[in-house]
Amino acid sequence: MQVNVYFSxxxxxxxxxxxxxxxxxxxxxxxxxxxxxxxxxxxxxxPQYQELHLEIIKYVRFLREMSVEGEISPGLLRSWYRFPEVxxxxxxxxxxxxxxxxxxxxxxxxxxxxLHSIFKDFGDEKITKSSHLEKLCLIKDGVGKDNISDFxxxxxxxxxxxxxxxxxxxxxxxNRIKRVPVTHTKFNYETRSWKTxxxxxxxxxxxxxxxxxxxxxxxxxxxxxxxxxxGDFDEVASSLPNEVLRSQVNEYLARQIPDNANQKDINRAxxxxxxxxxxxxxxxxxxxxxxxADAVRLSDEKIKETESVFINQVGxxxxxxxxxxxxxxxxxxxxxxxxxxxxxxxxxxxxxDGYRVFYVKGQPVKRESDLQLMFRLTWYAGQEDVNxxxxxxxxxxxxxxxxxxxxxxxxxxxxxxxxxxxxxxENQVAIYEAAxxxxxxxxxxxxxxxxxxxxxxxxLNELKLTDSKDIVVIxxxxxxxxxxxxxxxxx
Numbered sequence: 001m002q003v004n005v006y007f008s009x010x011x012x013x014x015x016x017x018x019x020x021x022x023x024x025x026x027x028x029x030x031x032x033x034x035x036x037x038x039x040x041x042x043x044x045x046x047p048q049y050q051e052l053h054l055e056i057i058k059y060v061r062f063l064r065e066m067s068v069e070g071e072i073s074p075g076l077l078r079s080w081y082r083f084p085e086v087x088x089x090x091x092x093x094x095x096x097x098x099x100x101x102x103x104x105x106x107x108x109x110x111x112x113x114x115l116h117s118i119f120k121d122f123g124d125e126k127i128t129k130s131s132h133l134e135k136l137c138l139i140k141d142g143v144g145k146d147n148i149s150d151f152x153x154x155x156x157x158x159x160x161x162x163x164x165x166x167x168x169x170x171x172x173x174x175n176r177i178k179r180v181p182v183t184h185t186k187f188n189y190e191t192r193s194w195k196t197x198x199x200x201x202x203x204x205x206x207x208x209x210x211x212x213x214x215x216x217x218x219x220x221x222x223x224x225x226x227x228x229x230x231g232d233f234d235e236v237a238s239s240l241p242n243e244v245l246r247s248q249v250n251e252y253l254a255r256q257i258p259d260n261a262n263q264k265d266i267n268r269a270x271x272x273x274x275x276x277x278x279x280x281x282x283x284x285x286x287x288x289x290x291x292x293a294d295a296v297r298l299s300d301e302k303i304k305e306t307e308s309v310f311i312n313q314v315g316x317x318x319x320x321x322x323x324x325x326x327x328x329x330x331x332x333x334x335x336x337x338x339x340x341x342x343x344x345x346x347x348x349x350x351x352x353d354g355y356r357v358f359y360v361k362g363q364p365v366k367r368e369s370d371l372q373l374m375f376r377l378t379w380y381a382g383q384e385d386v387n388x389x390x391x392x393x394x395x396x397x398x399x400x401x402x403x404x405x406x407x408x409x410x411x412x413x414x415x416x417x418x419x420x421x422x423x424x425x426e427n428q429v430a431i432y433e434a435a436x437x438x439x440x441x442x443x444x445x446x447x448x449x450x451x452x453x454x455x456x457x458x459x460l461n462e463l464k465l466t467d468s469k470d471i472v473v474i475x476x477x478x479x480x481x482x483x484x485x486x487x488x489x490x491x
Contacts, residue, residue, distance in 0.1 A: 005027055005028070005315065005318060005377060006026065007027075007028060008025050010028050010204055011172050011173075011176055011204075013171050022213050022214055023211040026090035026091065026209075026212075027310070028204065029377055031090055032090065032310050032311075033310075033369070034091055034302075034306055035092060035145060035218065036149045036152050036212065037223055038132070038152045039132065039134065039222060039224055040215065040216045040295065040296065040299060041156075044215070049216065052155075052156050053130070056133060056152065056155050056156075059155055059187060060111075060115075060119065060123075061122055064116075064119060064122060067115045072112065079194070081107070081108035081111060081112060083150065083151065083154040083184065084154075085153075086160075086210065087207075088209055088210045089153060089212050090209070091149075092149075110136060119136075125282065127282040128282050128285045128289060129286070132285055133151065133152065134148050134222055134223075135281065137226060138225075138226050138284075145225065148222060157182065157184055158186050158197065160212060161182055161199040161201065163212075163213065164202065164209070164210050164211040165200050168200060168201060169200060176202060177201065178201065178203035179198055179200050180198065181198055182198070182199055182201075182208070183196045184196075214300075215299075215300075217303055223295035223299070224284075229274070230271070232287065233270045233274075233284075236284045236287050237249050237280070239287060245277070245279075249273060249280065256269035256273060308360060309360055309370070310373065310377070314374055317374075320354065327341055327345065333403075334402060334407050334408055334409040335409045335440040335442075337401075338401050338411060342411075345378065345474070349474055349475075350476075355478065357374070358446070358448075364448040365446075367415075368415050368418065371415065375411075375413050408440065410442070412442075412443050413444045414443065416445055416448070416456050417452060421459065422462075425463055425465065441470060443472070444472045445471065445473045446476050447473060447477060448476055456473055
C-alpha cells in the first residue's frame with residue numbers, strides 16, 4: 001500500500017522540487033493550520049505580490065463606491081462580498097477534510113457597514129503607507145484571520161491558478177492534470193462581475209488542487225492583529241508624533257485603569273482608549289508597517305515549524321506505523337480496531353522514538369488542536385469513516401470512528417495539562433455517548449513530564465478509573481526514553 005498523505009506523495013513530486021519552487025506541501029487528507037496573510041503581499045519586494053495587494057485595494061474601493069451609490073441588493077451582496085472558502089488550497093482550520101464555511105453574512109455585513117467609517121479613506125490614507133483589509137478584524141468582533149485570509153485568497157485565486165499551472169506543466173505527469181473551469185479568477189469592473197477561466201491543474205478525487213507560495217503564509221496570527229494591538233499599545237502610544245494627542249491618550253488611559261489592576265483590567269482600559277481615540281489604530285498599523293521585516297522573519301519561522309511538525313515529523317511517524325503493518329491492520333469492530341491502533345501508537349511513542357514528533361525546538365506540543373490533527377493524519381489509511389468535531393446537538397467530540405450506523409466509537413485526545421481534564425473525564429464523554437447513540441468511547445491522554453503522569457494517576461484514582469481500558473495514557477516525555485536501536489518492538 002502506497003503511503004499518500006501530502007501533495008508530493010499523490011502527484012509523485014520530490015519534496016525538494018516543491019521547496020525549490022517555493023510552494024507549501026499541503027496534506028490532501030486534511031487542511032493544515034496556516035493561512036494567507038495579506039500583509040506579506042504588501043511588504044514583499046516582489047512586484048507581482050505588490051500588484052496583488054494593489055488589486056485588493058482596488059476591489060475594496062469599488063465596493064465602497066457601489067455602497068455610496070445606494071443600498072446594495074441581496075444578490076449583489078452575495079456576488080461581491082460572500083465568497084466560498086477556496087478549499088482547493090487545503091489550508092485552514094477544518095478538523096476533517098478541507099471544507100470550510102467561507103465568507104458569510106457576518107463578514108459581508110461587517111465589511112459593507114464599515115466602508116463609510118474605518119474604510120472611508122481606503123486607498124487614500126494619511127498616516128499609514130497603504131491600505132490594509134486586516135483593519136476590519138481590529139474593529140469588528142466576529143471577524144477573524146480566517147475571514148481575512150478567505151477574502152484575500154479569493155481575490156488572488158487567479159494568481160494561485162497560474163502559479164499552480166506553471167508548476168504542474170513542468171513537474172507533474174500529464175495524466176494527473178486536468179483542464180478545469182475556475183470561478184472568481186478575475187473581476188471585470190465594466191460588467192461588475194466575476195470571470196470564470198480555464199486552467200490545467202493537478203486533479204484528484206473529482207477536484208483540482210492549488211499550491212500556495214510559502215512566503216505569503218503564516219500561522220496563528222496575521223501580522224496586523226487585535227492581540228498585538230493591545231500588547232503593543234504602550235509602544236504605539238509613546239511613538240505618536242503629536243505631543244497633544246500623546247498626552248491626551250496617556251491621561252485617558254490612566255483614568256481607565258483601576259487601582260490594583262490585573263492584566264484583564266489593563267486590556268479593558270486599552271480597548272476603551274482605542275474607542276475614544278480611533279486614530280490610534282492607524283498609528284498601530286503604521287508601527288506594524290515600519291517593522292515589516294519582523295513579519296517576514298516570524299512567518300518564515302512559523303511555516304518552517306509547521307512543516308517540521310505536520311509534514312516531516314508526522315510523515316516519519318506515518319511511515320514507521322505503516323512499515324510495522326499492525327497499525328493499519330483491519331479488525332472486526334471499530335472499538336477493537338481503534339483501541340488496538342491507540343495502543344500501538346502508544347507503544348511507538350513510548351518505546352520507539354515516536355515521542356520526538358511531538359517536540360519542536362525542544363518544546364512539547366501544547367495545543368490539543370495540533371494533537372488532534374496529528375491523530376487525524378496518522379489515521380488516514382483506515383476503511384472507517386473518521387469524522388471530527390461531530391456535533392449532534394450536545395457539543396463536539398474529537399473523533400467519531402464509524403463503520404455503518406450500528407458500529408461507532410468516540411475518541412477524545414487530551415493533553416494532561418488541560419485544566420478541565422478531570423471534569424471532562426467525569427461528564428463530557430458520557431454526554432457525547434448519549435447524543436451519538438454509542439457506548440463505545442476511548443479517551444487518550446498525552447503526558448509530557450513526570451509531574452503530568454503523577455497528576456493523571458491521581459485523577460484516575462480519585463475517579464476510580466485506574467483500571468478502565470477506555471482510558472489510555474501516553475507518556476510522551478523525553479526522560480528515560482530508550483533509543484530506537486535498543487527498544488524492542490512487538491511482533
